[in-house]
Amino acid sequence: MFTIDPRRTDLALEFKRRPFGPHSPELQAVLNVLRSSRHCQDLLLVCTRPHAEWQLAEKQPYGQPPRLMPGAVFTSLEAAEWHAFQMRWEAVTGQAMPALDGE
Amino acid sequence: MPSVLGYADPLTVAPGEDIRFMVGTLDGPRRYRAEIVRLVNGDTGPDSPGLKTVHLPTSIDGEHEGVPQHIDAGSYVIVEHPQAFGALFRYTLQAFIQPTRVPIRPKPARQVIMGTWAEDQGTGFALMLDETGALTFLLDGTVVSTRIPLTARRWYHVGAAVDLAAETVTLCQTPLADHAPSLERPISVTASFRGTPAPRGEFFLGAARRAVEDGRLRTMWHFNGKIDRPSLARRALTPAEMQVAATAPSTLLPAEDAFGLWDFAADMSSDHVTDRSPAGLHGRTVNAPKRAVTGHNWNGTEMDWRRAPQQYGAMHFHDDDLYDAGWRPSLTTTIPPDARSGVYALRLQADGGPDFWAVFYVRPPRGGRRAPVAFLASTATYLAYSNYRARMRPGPAELYIGALPVVDPTDLLLMHHPELGGSTYDTHSDGSGVCHVSWRRPILNVRPTGRLWNLFLDFCLLDWLEAHDQPYDVITDDDLHTEGRALLADYKVILTGCHPEYYSREMLDALAGYLGRGGRLMYMGGNGFYWRVSYPSAHPGMIEVRRAEDGTRAWAEAVGEYYHSSTGEYGGLWRRQGRAPNALAGVGFVAQGFDRSSYYRRTTASRNPRARFIFDGVEDEILGDFGLAWGGAAGLELDAFNPGLGSPPWALVVASSEEHSNAFQLVNEEMNVSFAGSDGRFSPAVRADMVFYEHPGGGAVFSTGSIAYVGSLAHQGYANNVSRLTLNVLRRFLDPTPFAAP
Numbered sequence: 152m153f154t155i156d157p158r159r160t161d162l163a164l165e166f167k168r169r170p171f172g173p174h175s176p177e178l179q180a181v182l183n184v185l186r187s188s189r190h191c192q193d194l195l196l197v198c199t200r201p202h203a204e205w206q207l208a209e210k211q212p213y214g215q216p217p218r219l220m221p222g223a224v225f226t227s228l229e230a231a232e233w234h235a236f237q238m239r240w241e242a243v244t245g246q247a248m249p250a251l252d253g254e
Numbered sequence: 255m256p257s258v259l260g261y262a263d264p265l266t267v268a269p270g271e272d273i274r275f276m277v278g279t280l281d282g283p284r285r286y287r288a289e290i291v292r293l294v295n296g297d298t299g300p301d302s303p304g305l306k307t308v309h310l311p312t313s314i315d316g317e318h319e320g321v322p323q324h325i326d327a328g329s330y331v332i333v334e335h336p337q338a339f340g341a342l343f344r345y346t347l348q349a350f351i352q353p354t355r356v357p358i359r360p361k362p363a364r365q366v367i368m369g370t371w372a373e374d375q376g377t378g379f380a381l382m383l384d385e386t387g388a389l390t391f392l393l394d395g396t397v398v399s400t401r402i403p404l405t406a407r408r409w410y411h412v413g414a415a416v417d418l419a420a421e422t423v424t425l426c427q428t429p430l431a432d433h434a435p436s437l438e439r440p441i442s443v444t445a446s447f448r449g450t451p452a453p454r455g456e457f458f459l460g461a462a463r464r465a466v467e468d469g470r471l472r473t474m475w476h477f478n479g480k481i482d483r484p485s486l487a488r489r490a491l492t493p494a495e496m497q498v499a500a501t502a503p504s505t506l507l508p509a510e511d512a513f514g515l516w517d518f519a520a521d522m523s524s525d526h527v528t529d530r531s532p533a534g535l536h537g538r539t540v541n542a543p544k545r546a547v548t549g550h551n552w553n554g555t556e557m558d559w560r561r562a563p564q565q566y567g568a569m570h571f572h573d574d575d576l577y578d579a580g581w582r583p584s585l586t587t588t589i590p591p592d593a594r595s596g597v598y599a600l601r602l603q604a605d606g607g608p609d610f611w612a613v614f615y616v617r618p619p620r621g622g623r624r625a626p627v628a629f630l631a632s633t634a635t636y637l638a639y640s641n642y643r644a645r646m647r648p649g650p651a652e653l654y655i656g657a658l659p660v661v662d663p664t665d666l667l668l669m670h671h672p673e674l675g676g677s678t679y680d681t682h683s684d685g686s687g688v689c690h691v692s693w694r695r696p697i698l699n700v701r702p703t704g705r706l707w708n709l710f711l712d713f714c715l716l717d718w719l720e721a722h723d724q725p726y727d728v729i730t731d732d733d734l735h736t737e738g739r740a741l742l743a744d745y746k747v748i749l750t751g752c753h754p755e756y757y758s759r760e761m762l763d764a765l766a767g768y769l770g771r772g773g774r775l776m777y778m779g780g781n782g783f784y785w786r787v788s789y790p791s792a793h794p795g796m797i798e799v800r801r802a803e804d805g806t807r808a809w810a811e812a813v814g815e816y817y818h819s820s821t822g823e824y825g826g827l828w829r830r831q832g833r834a835p836n837a838l839a840g841v842g843f844v845a846q847g848f849d850r851s852s853y854y855r856r857t858t859a860s861r862n863p864r865a866r867f868i869f870d871g872v873e874d875e876i877l878g879d880f881g882l883a884w885g886g887a888a889g890l891e892l893d894a895f896n897p898g899l900g901s902p903p904w905a906l907v908v909a910s911s912e913e914h915s916n917a918f919q920l921v922n923e924e925m926n927v928s929f930a931g932s933d934g935r936f937s938p939a940v941r942a943d944m945v946f947y948e949h950p951g952g953g954a955v956f957s958t959g960s961i962a963y964v965g966s967l968a969h970q971g972y973a974n975n976v977s978r979l980t981l982n983v984l985r986r987f988l989d990p991t992p993f994a995a996p
Contacts, residue, residue, distance in 0.1 A: 171850040171884070172656055172915025173935055179916045186652045193648045195659040197666065201703065202299040205660065210648045213360045214683060216669035217646055217661075228660070235658060 155181050157244035163236065164251045170232035185239040196231050199224070205231050255663045258286040258320050258604045259696035260584070262614035265633065265795070266730050269619050270591040275600050275612055276581035278323025280671065286320045286604040288585060292596045295717035296702035296710045298882050303717050303968050305702060310598065312587040323582065325695065327673040328476030329543035329575035330461035331527050335535050339370045340454030346487040347381040348413040348499055350550035354684035355478035356387035356406045364475040366462045367412065368484050370455035373474060374465035378452045381414045382475065389427040391416070393452060398445045400427045405438065409550045411500030417490035423447040424493055428500040430550060442493045457535070459484055459516065460543065460571040470580065476573035478684040482549040483567050486514030519563040522546050523820050524792040542577040542690045542793055544570040546819030547812065558817050572682040576675030577793055579695040589616055595727040597631065597709070597716065608664055611701040613709065618727045625725040626988055628745040629716060634731040634756040634787050636708050637797055640697045642677040643668045644808060656849030656917025662704050674698065678799045679808040687809035692796035706883055711964060712751040714882065715778055718967040722981060735760045735789050739767040747987045752779035752961045753891065756787045756799065759823065762833060772952035774987035780942065780961040781843040781891035783828055783835035790820030800825025806846065806921045829899065829923065837900030840945035841893035841959045847918030847934060851889020851962040853879035854909035854944055864996060865908050865946055867986045868979050877909055878976045883965030887976050890961035892918070892942040904996050905947035911960065914940050952992035956983045
């Protein structure tokens with residue numbers, strides 16, 4: 152199975168710059184893992200102020216409501232995507248996202 | 255979250271006619287403000303035309319006192335002959351059952367197979383599954399159980415023989431032999447049981463009575479799964495007799511014993527339930543349990559319930575089925591005779607929450623003057639998606655969207671109130687697909703806010719028509735189904751919405767007939783004319799969908815259950831039934847993705863003189879590289895030209911989209927064998943084709959092939975290449991000069 156190389160922070164940077172596709176095939180492979188790994192929470196965004204604010208939440212089993220994640224509030228969809236990406240990157244690779252070159 | 259909800263009845267109304275609204279609160283009595291508005295555009299955000307409403311003065315305007323109204327989801331059969339079920343000393347309850355939720359999680363609950371149990375009175379009897387899923391008999395609060403839970407999705411014969419004179423109850427729980435290996439064995443338990451006969455009471459299959467409140471029956475302990483051939487005998491059968499019944503083709507009782515022999519295969523298309531016993535204890539269904547489902551004896555030799563009804567003697571009950579919320583009318587008014595046709599809503603406002611919109615449609619006056627253009631509101635599709643909650647449940651949504659799903663507090667209300675019922679994109683609590691949805695309940699996602707989809711996105715088209723002072727009427731799928739081509743006959747041009755996905759045969763016939771007589775159709779979206787739906791005559795306001803065989807399916811229909819119960823029609827894709835959308839629209843569904851939309855590039859065919867009118871004043875090669883719907887006119891769901899599926903060979907593909915993202919995947923019906931490279935980065939098949947063709951009837955068809963298209967119309971104050979070419983098409987289509995086929 153494909154595994155994420157935590158040294159490939161260039162792919163993280165690609166995502167940060169363009170969270171909504173098209174993505175390079177290598178970044179898409181990373182996203183396929185991050186969005187489907189059992190280590191990663193099944194997430195969604197709740198729009199708390201129309202067009203202005205979104206809060207990250209985790210889906211729950213048995214038809215229960217999503218659990219809102221305290222403090223995970225964003226003023227753009229791009230920022231929310233980047234937060235989720237970093238959270239999952241660390242969960243899957245075991246390494247926190249370092250400062251990215253070029254930022 | 256909104257605290258005041260409501261729904262309209264009827265869904266479509268003409269000026270001068272009455273309409274009523276059922277309004278209820280979720281958190282106790284509270285005041286609310288109400289008004290009727292015509293909806294012109296949705297809340298598309300700060301850099302767009304944004305929310306546009308026009309107040310319609312009516313008697314409803316003002317503040318009102320709201321009271322709670324409950325919804326009892328859960329389907330069942332009720333036999334309203336209470337005198338027949340009282341004072342029974344000796345009797346036997348039997349059925350074949352296939353439970354689908356054993357045990358119920360996260361809160362275990364009882365599930366009644368049949369009986370008269372009335373919780374509010376603490377009396378009655380019931381054959382049921384207890385909280386662990388074991389077969390149990392209940393009488394006057396005393397229970398006897400086999401203590402062995404049943405296995406989900408396995409067929410059993412179950413029975414309870416009750417002899418109150420002998421003070422015994424015998425339970426039989428017999429797994430049926432089928433093709434799956436099993437270690438389970440038949441269980442028979444006889445227990446001493448002292449009890450008095452239950453008093454008279456209504457007999458339920460699949461539920462128990464909770465109470466009668468405010469004149470409304472409320473129910474509980476709903477069964478999840480199939481019940482087949484339930485019966486009641488007027489004596490206590492022996493275990494041996496019940497074993498015979500378990501192995502017989504059906505639980506048939508000697509006539510002298512039968513006191514209830516319900517045949518679910520009869521009257522399949524209605525809510526009527528027939529008792530074949532001499533007692534004639536007929537019943538009716540509530541909340542539309544799924545009928546035309548395979549029974550315990552279905553052997554795979556027939557897939558059509560009409561050809562082998564004896565193998566379809568079951569009903570599938572769910573604790574979250576909902577047909578009619580049954581709310582009391584709260585507000586009524588008459589639509590003013592001079593009200594213009596349009597999309598309207600009862601806007602409900604209460605402190606502390608977002609507005610709630612109970613959408614309805616005002617058609618043009620009956621027999622009155624028509625606008626030259628009709629917007630055909632995709633009410634069948636809006637309904638199919640109504641109360642969509644799948645994106646909020648665990649699953650692969652993020653992988654096929656290509657981004658995090660986004661919901662709002664109004665959407666979240668669905669997860670806090672499952673009794674509001676789901677969409678045909680959801681699964682029931684037992685995992686089976688939701689194949690019935692109705693307007694007779696609050697609908698939370700047909701509104702001018704929230705997810706830019708369906709009606710919300712269609713407002714971009716209505717707003718564009720208004721911006722160009724183009725008079726239009728609004729007509730609906732529901733009326734098209736009922737009235738057929740006559741509804742369209744007086745219009746010069748029919749505009750669809752962005753996603754007319756669900757179609758009945760009657761609707762398709764009406765559109766085809768309209769085109770055959772010179773009509774002009776502008777198909778303004780993607781993935782249209784895709785799934786077959788039916789409108790059950792026994793359940794007004796409801797549609798039925800069976801996701802059979804193939805297609806991009808939120809769930810797969812159960813094997814052997816591809817035929818609609820309401821009409822006997824074969825369910826699934828029109829493409830699989832000889833009526834691919836290509837034959838009507840020139841294009842058909844090929845791909846979807848939801849992270850970013852793209853653009854079209856003009857083709858050489860766009861220079862064909864036949865297409866000159868489309869591009870009058872449009873010099874750009876790239877079309878629609880902008881828009882509210884994820885940044886482009888080509889996105890969300892895409893259709894392509896394919897003569898192999900019936901696209902007219904003479905049709906002109908005047909533009910095609912390109913550069914789609916990885917999230918855009920070729921749909922499974924486009925590939926017989928899965929293969930790599932089928933996403934938007936690699937596959938040229940992932941594209942939207944913009945198509946024009948002249949119809950032999952003298953009319954013409956223009957198709958955008960993309961759901962996102964209408965989101966680009968308002969860009970730069972409606973002055974953009976998408977808006978221009980759409981206006982060019984509309985103006986030519988309004989011109990009565992016939993189109994000559996090449």
